[in-house]
Amino acid sequence: MDDHAASDFRSFFHNLGHNWMALAGALMLIIAILVAVFAPWIAPYSPKATLKISIEDIYAAPNSAHWFGTDDAGRDVLSNFIFGARISLIVGFFASFISVFIGGSIGIIAGFYGGRVENLLMRFTDIMLVIPDLPLAVVLVALTKPSLLNIIFVIGILGWTGTARLVRSQTLSVKERKFVLRARAIGSSNLHIIRQHIFPLVLPLMVANTVLVISLAILEESTLSFLGLADPTNLSWGQMLNFAFTRGGLSAGAWWALVAPGLGIVWVVLGCTLLGHGLEQILNPRLEWHHLSVGQKMVERKSGQMPS
Amino acid sequence: MSTRVSPLLEVCNISIDYIGPNNTCLKAVEDISFTLNEGEMMGLVGESGCGKTTLMLSLLRLLPVAGRIVSGQINFRDHDLLNLNEHEMNQVRWRDIAMIFQGAMNALNPVVSIGDQIAEAIQCHTPINDRGRRHAAVDELLELVGISGERAEQYPFQFSGGMRQRAMIAMALACHPHVLIADEPTTALDVMIQAQILELLDSLRRKLGQAIILVTHDLGVIAEVCDRVLVMYGGVMAEYASVDTIYNNPAHPYTQDLIKAFPDLSNPGDKLASIPGYPPRLDQLPPGCRFAPRCRHAFQRCHQEQPRLYLLEKNHQASCFLVENERIFGNSNGKLPDLGV
Numbered sequence: 001m002d003d004h005a006a007s008d009f010r011s012f013f014h015n016l017g018h019n020w021m022a023l024a025g026a027l028m029l030i031i032a033i034l035v036a037v038f039a040p041w042i043a044p045y046s047p048k049a050t051l052k053i054s055i056e057d058i059y060a061a062p063n064s065a066h067w068f069g070t071d072d073a074g075r076d077v078l079s080n081f082i083f084g085a086r087i088s089l090i091v092g093f094f095a096s097f098i099s100v101f102i103g104g105s106i107g108i109i110a111g112f113y114g115g116r117v118e119n120l121l122m123r124f125t126d127i128m129l130v131i132p133d134l135p136l137a138v139v140l141v142a143l144t145k146p147s148l149l150n151i152i153f154v155i156g157i158l159g160w161t162g163t164a165r166l167v168r169s170q171t172l173s174v175k176e177r178k179f180v181l182r183a184r185a186i187g188s189s190n191l192h193i194i195r196q197h198i199f200p201l202v203l204p205l206m207v208a209n210t211v212l213v214i215s216l217a218i219l220e221e222s223t224l225s226f227l228g229l230a231d232p233t234n235l236s237w238g239q240m241l242n243f244a245f246t247r248g249g250l251s252a253g254a255w256w257a258l259v260a261p262g263l264g265i266v267w268v269v270l271g272c273t274l275l276g277h278g279l280e281q282i283l284n285p286r287l288e289w290h291h292l293s294v295g296q297k298m299v300e301r302k303s304g305q306m307p308s
Numbered sequence: 309m310s311t312r313v314s315p316l317l318e319v320c321n322i323s324i325d326y327i328g329p330n331n332t333c334l335k336a337v338e339d340i341s342f343t344l345n346e347g348e349m350m351g352l353v354g355e356s357g358c359g360k361t362t363l364m365l366s367l368l369r370l371l372p373v374a375g376r377i378v379s380g381q382i383n384f385r386d387h388d389l390l391n392l393n394e395h396e397m398n399q400v401r402w403r404d405i406a407m408i409f410q411g412a413m414n415a416l417n418p419v420v421s422i423g424d425q426i427a428e429a430i431q432c433h434t435p436i437n438d439r440g441r442r443h444a445a446v447d448e449l450l451e452l453v454g455i456s457g458e459r460a461e462q463y464p465f466q467f468s469g470g471m472r473q474r475a476m477i478a479m480a481l482a483c484h485p486h487v488l489i490a491d492e493p494t495t496a497l498d499v500m501i502q503a504q505i506l507e508l509l510d511s512l513r514r515k516l517g518q519a520i521i522l523v524t525h526d527l528g529v530i531a532e533v534c535d536r537v538l539v540m541y542g543g544v545m546a547e548y549a550s551v552d553t554i555y556n557n558p559a560h561p562y563t564q565d566l567i568k569a570f571p572d573l574s575n576p577g578d579k580l581a582s583i584p585g586y587p588p589r590l591d592q593l594p595p596g597c598r599f600a601p602r603c604r605h606a607f608q609r610c611h612q613e614q615p616r617l618y619l620l621e622k623n624h625q626a627s628c629f630l631v632e633n634e635r636i637f638g639n640s641n642g643k644l645p646d647l648g649v
Contacts, residue, residue: 197420
């Protein structure tokens with residue numbers, strides 16, 4: 001058992017190694033995660049330290065003491081950027097787990113039970129899908145207190161619709177397969193069938209989807225922070241952009257206060273998207289090149305053997 | 309012939325409808341009765357779409373959502389399976405009646421190892437909590453069908469078609485069922501594997517004493533291993549008799565044609581007979597005998613009236629007006645005997 005599981009993993013990593021999209025995405029994400037985890041050791045200044053600043057320290061251009069310059073309060077942009085990675089990633093991961101959990105459950109239940117249950121759940125999903133996310137998120141965050149936890153919850157409970165539809169469609173195709181009938185003939189309960197036969201076949205798609213949802217969640221968090229709806233004591237990338245934007249960073253010509261967090265967001269979102277699409281290619285057999293794909297390399301005849 | 313023992317499974321006048329769109333009813337199976345004794349092997353033949361699989365699935369109460377068992381009884385050891393609730397039915401499934409599904413390739417979950425899938429059946433009914441003993445039980449089942457126990461850890465894609473079929477049989481035997489339904493167990497396999505599988509089924513029956521219902525298109529297979537044969541046509545019984553009677557003295561024209569359509573090895577030069585036409589569509593059933601449009605002997609009455617099932621001799625029933633005068637007392641489907649001839 002372990003042997004085959006190991007060989008499965010090996011083939012998975014083998015595929016991963018050949019998929020440059022997944023590989024590049026994974027690398028980008030790993031770098032971001034390492035930066036976030038080791039922030040206190042990497043960052044040259046502590047973000048919470050009390051500063052004694054003079055007028056020259058406000059929006060100071062990049063120099064040897066502050067590689068990325070300073071912001072409106074004279075804080076080091078590089079340190080803020082490094083610590084900001086933590087907030088963005090935490091929100092991204094936890095919010096997407098909530099999303100995928102909700103979406104996965106709704107998708108599997110709707111797909112498996114069908115009929116009225118499915119109709120009810122999927123129409124609810126449709127309603128959630130057509131409501132514009134951002135205004136609703138703004139309202140919800142404004143109504144609750146703008147804290148890290150609230151932002152995670154709001155993003156989490158608004159972002160599950162795509163997952164629900166994807167998982168439902170996969171469940172629909174899996175449940176019609178014969179081994180589900182066989183499991184019923186054995187006398188298994190619905191719960192057992194879902195756990196043993198449906199879930200493992202839906203899981204790969206859910207994993208690939210999770211990574212994509214993470215990027216959406218990070219983007220959403222940055223948007224909310226940029227709009228000034230985040231907890232001001234936890235500086236995230238979106239909030240750095242917000243501060244630079246609203247506190248005269250542009251008119252001061254302090255591009256360094258905007259570029260660093262902006263690139264950070266792009267870096268992580270791009271990493272997630274690349275990894276997500278790469279994983280989808282590896283895990284979703286429908287997107288895979290299969291044995292019937294047409295190509296030049298199918299004919300491997302030595303040139304000397306060509307018929308005249 | 310089968311030894312005379314008490315019937316294990318008794319199916320009485322079962323009818324199954326499929327509910328179509330707009331509540332239309334399609335009569336997929338109508339008024340079928342048969343009995344299965346312990347240790348008996350019964351063959352079920354008929355063209356594609358004549359209701360064989362529907363009938364078999366109804367024994368486990370596993371019809372597709374549109375299927376409805378509208379009348380009849382399925383008596384298994386003196387209680388009617390149609391009266392059980394879903395929980396009690398789950399107990400009967402696999403422990404009393406197990407099924408080898410058509411096309412084993414699809415009946416196995418590709419991401420669960422063969423051993424775990426067999427263990428799943430065991431765990432459902434007689435849970436073995438000890439890991440070692442469970443593995444031993446699975447190994448034993450696999451050895452029984454000629455697969456070495458080491459391969460229990462492998463996944464379905466690592467098995468060949470024939471091995472998957474045998475693994476499916478091992479799975480069907482996991483709970484020592486009294487009745488084994490083999491729904492075209494050899495479809496899509498070559499004749500060598502087919503012979504192996506049938507030999508296996510036959511030897512298992514002798515060893516373990518199960519009753520087996522063998523669903524197949526292959527009359528040669530039936531002749532070799534079965535005791536009794538039920539011939540279905542368009543959802544109804546055409547003929548039900550011992551295998552000798554079916555081959556040597558078939559009463560129903562459909563059975564006769566079916567046997568003629570099978571190549572005769574002693575006369576290899578013979579032209580193979582075929583039955584012209586197509587089996588009836590369920591939404592356009594003929595008003596009379598369902599076989600009448602294709603029957604060589606059909607006369608006026610066949611097109612107007614459905615023949616009953618006539619008891620010709622002990623263990624031989626056929627539904628055809630041609631044999632109406634040969635029947636011995638009454639008819640066998642439980643209705644009042646018709647004496648007005």
